[in-house]
Amino acid sequence: MSSTPSLLNLEKNFLEAHEGLSSREAVEEANRCLYCYDAPCIQACPTSIDIPSFIKKIASGNLKGSAKTIMSANPVGASCSRVCPTEELCEGACVLNHSTKPIMIGDLQRYATDWARHNETVLFEAGEANGKSVGIIGGGPAGLSAARELARFGYAVTIYEAEKEAGGLNTYGIVSFRLPQSISYWEVEQVKKLNVDIRTNIKVGQDISADDITSRHDFVILAAGMSAIPDLKIQGEDLHGVHDAIEFVKETKSGTLSHNYVGKKVVVIGAGNTAIDGATCSVRLGAENVKILYRRTKAEMTAYDFEYEFAKQDGVEFRWLTAPQRIIGNEEGKVIGIECIKMELGEAGRDGRRRPIPVNGSEFTLAVDAVIKAIGQTRHLNLIEQFGLEHSDGVVRVDRKTLQTSNPRIFACGDIVFGKGVGEAMVVTAAEQGKQAAYHLHEKCSSVEVN
Structure with missing residues (x-):
């Protein structure tokens, strides 16, 4: 009998490696939580999800409320429930580490967001139109998070995405047995339902110029992520294989x-x-x-x-x-x-x-x-220079508080600013930076209108 794996068996190898919690397991785990006041798990979460609150909602059967609490803080919270290094973040800060074992926060987050996904739940609505337009370059975690928040503030938002589908790293760059594409697609749909215009297969700098983008929109957010893996610069790199x-x-x-x-x-x-x-x-x-x-x-x-x-x-x-x-x-x-x-x-x-x-x-x-x-990735140097932004070896220079670039109408977030001491390259930190870029853009826009 042949031991060579069949195509079907190989496809099975790419199914999720970690099973989610059953309803009973989720409720039992949720009831272990102490619902701490000033909970250290919240402090450890880069997006500051109100973790005790979403867990308490699971315990009481309010799964839509639980998912909304998660996704309000983290627009890619379903993906992060699977890919976050929780043992270093929220679970690592859980007070139960000192007595028994930490609450399975990541699994509970997955349970609530999976419920919302399977029930096709719409969690948010677009805000009343404010007449302002924002162009976002890149539809990954940072770009989607910025778009979601801006749409809720009433901005007309357009995402320009180079790939066939939006979602960035979550859609294409994290293996299926840890993060199936269906999870990322649901998060993209949550953003689309806020009337965000997501234009795919468009490479800014090639299919549309930086000047066109800045002329079409009142503000721009650069969230283009990273570029290609560089050459090893050794003999034989062009060989088949x-x-x-x-x-x-x-x-x-x-x-x-x-x-x-x-x-x-x-x-x-x-x-x-x-x-x-x-x-x-x-x-x-x-x-x-x-x-x-x-x-x-x-x-x-x-x-x-x-x-x-x-x-x-x-x-x-x-x-x-x-x-x-x-x-x-x-x-x-x-x-x-x-x-x-x-x-x-x-x-x-x-x-x-x-x-x-x-x-x-x-x-x-x-x-x-x-x-x-797999020796790292290069930077979008040509794109950055087309926008005329100050940078350091391809890392866009931003105000660390506001994420505003050297051009006051352009903000930047995610991988394109990670490095040189600004942020850490994780999906969850990219999501938080996208949120913060949106908040500071809105603050700037509001102050300009007042003045």
Whole structure:
């Protein structure tokens, strides 16, 4: 009997890995909550969800009220219930950590938002039109959050999205077995129902100019996220079997993957969350062996701890202090191996991180069939410069309180401003920045009208 996974089995591998709570489990868990006054879990949540309130509503059977409490604070609260590092945030701050175990806040948040999704519940309404127009570049978590809040204030909002569907990272960049596309699509629909005009397949700077955007709208919010994964700048990078991790995950989510990974050996370069996604996707596609190569140590790894543990449970191997030198191909131009070198950590650089240094004579070769690049992403430098905004190496400079850029009519939020000490690249922090950009834009617009 063949042990080769069937296509059907591989598709099953991409179903959600973690089951949600049953109704009984949710109520029992909700009743464990102490409903703390001045709850530390609220303080630990970047979007300041009133966690005791939404949990109490679950306990009392008011699921619509629970979902509305969540989504009022976090417009992508359904996605965040699945992808937030809750053990570092809300659950990590739960007072029950000192006695028993923390409340399963993420699972309860998922339970309430899933109820709203399955019941096609409309949670919000657009505000009375105020005659002002806002253009938002990027329909990811930051852009959607800004759009949702502005629509509730009465602005005419247009989102310009480069991809076929809105949702950004949540739609295309997080693996299906952690975040199915249907969750992100529901959050997008919640925004659309507020009369937000979402125009997809439009690349600002190519299909429409920055000048056109600024002339069409009273204000602009730049929420374009990150760009492509950069080249490794090593020999063999153009061989068949070398892939961009972002595109790789996107193909698995959209069902367009054309590569066969069954029985193959795969190497992933990098150790962030995207690298973990590339590795765990490869396992679920039937790869025989998957290794992550990282030129630093586990201590410098940027992936969340729960992502790391998840990958280990999937059988992913980690090779620390290992860097690729060249990718080896056969006569047909296909990947057959990768030459690596061992590293050691030297003095800290300007960013405070110790620099990896090659160890002479430590070269070795691994037999591989595919290489997945996951070494960070480049910035939308050309787009930023078309808008004439001040930036630092592609990180848009903003007022840290108001998120206003060097152009008083343009605000920026999300990945395009993360870095250089401004924010942390998480879905939940992007959502909060989108909200804050909307609030400060509205405040500025209101003050201009008063003056």
